[in-house]
Amino acid sequence: MSVLVDRLKSVEEPHLVRRGTRRLAVWVSLGLVCLAAVAALMLMQGFDRQLNDINKTYAVRNAARELAHALSQAEASQRGFLLTADPQFLQPYREAVSSLDRRVVALMEMTTDDRGQSDRVASITGDISSKMAEMDRTVELVATRRNEEAQTLTETGMGARLMAGVSATLEEFIAEEDTKLADRNQQIDQTRTGLVAALIAALTAAAILAYALLMRTQKQVSALAQRHRGLLSQNEALEEEVAERTRDIEEARAHAERERQRVEALLQDTNHRIGNSLATVSSLLALQVMRAESDDVRTALEAARLRVHAVASAHRRLRLGDDLETARADEFLAAVLEDLAETQTDGGRIAVRGVLSPIEVSARDATTLGILVGELVTNALKYAFPGARSGTITVTMARDEEDVPMLCVKDDGVGMPEGENATESGLGSVIVKQLSAQFGGEPHYATVDGGGLEVIIRLPELGRASTAKKDDAN
Numbered sequence: 001m002s003v004l005v006d007r008l009k010s011v012e013e014p015h016l017v018r019r020g021t022r023r024l025a026v027w028v029s030l031g032l033v034c035l036a037a038v039a040a041l042m043l044m045q046g047f048d049r050q051l052n053d054i055n056k057t058y059a060v061r062n063a064a065r066e067l068a069h070a071l072s073q074a075e076a077s078q079r080g081f082l083l084t085a086d087p088q089f090l091q092p093y094r095e096a097v098s099s100l101d102r103r104v105v106a107l108m109e110m111t112t113d114d115r116g117q118s119d120r121v122a123s124i125t126g127d128i129s130s131k132m133a134e135m136d137r138t139v140e141l142v143a144t145r146r147n148e149e150a151q152t153l154t155e156t157g158m159g160a161r162l163m164a165g166v167s168a169t170l171e172e173f174i175a176e177e178d179t180k181l182a183d184r185n186q187q188i189d190q191t192r193t194g195l196v197a198a199l200i201a202a203l204t205a206a207a208i209l210a211y212a213l214l215m216r217t218q219k220q221v222s223a224l225a226q227r228h229r230g231l232l233s234q235n236e237a238l239e240e241e242v243a244e245r246t247r248d249i250e251e252a253r254a255h256a257e258r259e260r261q262r263v264e265a266l267l268q269d270t271n272h273r274i275g276n277s278l279a280t281v282s283s284l285l286a287l288q289v290m291r292a293e294s295d296d297v298r299t300a301l302e303a304a305r306l307r308v309h310a311v312a313s314a315h316r317r318l319r320l321g322d323d324l325e326t327a328r329a330d331e332f333l334a335a336v337l338e339d340l341a342e343t344q345t346d347g348g349r350i351a352v353r354g355v356l357s358p359i360e361v362s363a364r365d366a367t368t369l370g371i372l373v374g375e376l377v378t379n380a381l382k383y384a385f386p387g388a389r390s391g392t393i394t395v396t397m398a399r400d401e402e403d404v405p406m407l408c409v410k411d412d413g414v415g416m417p418e419g420e421n422a423t424e425s426g427l428g429s430v431i432v433k434q435l436s437a438q439f440g441g442e443p444h445y446a447t448v449d450g451g452g453l454e455v456i457i458r459l460p461e462l463g464r465a466s467t468a469k470k471d472d473a474n
Helices: 002-084 088-109 115-145 147-155 158-291 295-317 331-342 365-383 427-438 462-472
Strands: 327-328 350-356 360-362 391-398 405-411 443-447 453-458
Touching: 002 088, 002 115, 002 147, 002 158, 088 115, 115 147, 115 158, 158 365, 327 365, 331 350, 331 365, 331 391, 360 365, 360 391, 365 391, 365 405, 365 453, 391 453, 427 453
Parallel strands: 350 391
Antiparallel strands: 327 360, 391 405, 405 453, 443 453
């Protein structure tokens, strides 16, 4: 066992050493690249500063030479005017003199950061002023035709000495700027050499890093290829398993669909059988009405028959949704109203209309809602249109501003007799009140302008069960 362990160690140690060396090379290369980049950035900034200094030196040299040239131009024009008294020399003289002050100020501003050069410029400002005064005096004397005085002033040599001093100082100034320019050119050469060295180091480090990354990438690609082959085999196995489970799910779904259809058919058949049974009871009550001798008995039996017929109509017309637990109130009530209109309106003398919104309710609520609507419509058919009076009964089912379902049954018949309370008029009103209470509502009776009666019932509990089931499913 120890031999095997030693062998494994002997195999792993060179691998670990190579791996550590590769990692060290990568880090060293990254460090060299970063250092080279920083060095190149710093050298470039220094290079920019040196270029700015060189440009400034050239500008200072040019300004000094322009000052010397302007002074020489002024002196030459002054001498020409002195010798010839020709006025054409005055214009270049005045132009040169007018630019001297501006050039001296500009030169002093350029040398504010160089104390030595600034002192040189300051030292010649007085000589330049004296020279300008001497030249102005000479020009003035010649202009007033006092040439002997002008010649005497010139022969004193003061102007020549002043001019020589200014020229010597400007030459020293320019020589100093030339020395600075040579030093800065040498610095630029050194910076260029350092920049090239930094770029070479960066390229070398980048080459080492690229090689290390290439080797690492090749190994990763090989590992990925091997993993890809493993994933392909696993994917094939998973696809087979998914296909098998999909088949099982499809079979289970088909079985569930068949069961749902069977249950739906059973529910529809059950509702239809209940409706038929209740219709049979309604027919038996109709036969009993025909045999009854008392008017009160016939009235009571007829009322019972109509209510049984309404319940039978509600069961026969009930159509459940795909979930077998809910129904659409508009579809269900439209069928109930159609049934009531066909069987109780005396040949179309009374029209029954429905204005219904698509509200989903549970199956139990749908049956109760159908009985409630049947009771209200039946009461309107019995009492709103006595004799051969014709009219219209409108049933409205919609949600109000607070999203609460609201049922409204309105007719244009004779309305309520004066002094009679609709809420206590009979068994029908009691039934309507109890059925409304199951949905958390209460009937409100109101007389319609122009004749007729309107019953409004807010049903806040209607449809809450189906909504809660939908929320749970989501």
